[in-house]
Amino acid sequence: MTAAGRLPCRYVIHAATMAMDFVTGEESIRLAARNALKRVREQGMESVAFPALGCGVGGFPAERAARIMAEETAAFLCEGVPGLREVRFVLFDAPTFWTFEKVVGEHLGYIQRKLGRYPIPTVDAVIETAGGIVLIERKNPPYGWALPGGFVDWGESLEAAVRREAMEETGLELEELRQFHTYSEPGRDPRFHTITTVFSARGRGEPVARDDAAGIAIFPPDRLPEKMAFDHRRILRDYLEAKFNPSSTMAK
Structure with missing residues (x-):
């Protein structure tokens, strides 16, 4: 994590998803998201914005990346994070946006139903x-x-x-x-x-x-x-x- 320079934010969290063999996998995306969220908690951040991890040069499928990031974000928020008001997904193009909107929306709906009905x-x-x-x-x-x-x-x-x-x-x-x-x-x-x-x-x-x-x-x-x-x-x-x-x- 470094300072953000002239960007309109306080920090840049560097989340590497590509391994030394230049392969991007599910586990590396999951760990990158999880560790980035830990930095959010440690620094007491009010908001955080994620790109589609692993979906650029890494070539990881957007639908699978969206599912992984939705799971990690939901689990993180369930733990309770004082001061955090917003987790945002910022996507590069329309197809990726629609994919994330669908997958993340479905997962959050599932979590809400589970929280409402099941221990x-x-x-x-x-x-x-x-x-x-x-x-x-x-x-x-x-x-x-x-x-x-x-x-x-x-x-x-x-x-x-x-x-x-x-x-x-x-x-x-x-x-x-x-x-x-x-x-x-x-x-x-x-x-x-x-x-x-x-x-x-x-x-x-x-x-x-x-x-x-x-x-x-x-x-x-x-x-x-x-x-x-x-x-x-x-x-x-x-x-x-x-x-x-x-x-x-x-x-x-």
Whole structure:
């Protein structure tokens, strides 16, 4: 990312979609869009404009590029981005414009229908280290301390999702991963109805606040922070009860 010079914007995010072998593929476009959106969050931008990634010299089909970019943008916006007012697609010619309008419109309509009717699957991780339980301080609303976790991507298992989220937010690899419990109370997430599957694990590595985490800390089980997001205080209470009281309902 660089300054924009004389352009009527603040920054230029350089999103490379062509690999060293001069081939543009779906994964490179997806990563370029995802990483560009991360820069948007980090810099607190109010708006961002995308071209049709990979569709110029790269020769990637516009319809497939539109689908990938719509998926990444929708997933990004679902996480909640304070201050961001607009994501715009700026297209070079009429055929590409009509293609993006159709594909992006269809995908956003699909997301709206899903959000309106169906719960969204998420994962959270109770990560233990020698000093206690790893929690992140959320960068985006709802604010507070929380378990590392997030949304399950399309085509991803719950186990793969929780490992990815833990690495993205804490830099830790998960060992001894076990599924603990599922929480589905409709009001547990103030944004929309989510169903989270909670895993327990040991963390390997040095915890570092990354991605959506404004901060990170290790808390002893008897000194958890006062302000916690979602229903994570209840989750930790249930987890600790199951761990230290094997005869409890949560342990069964």
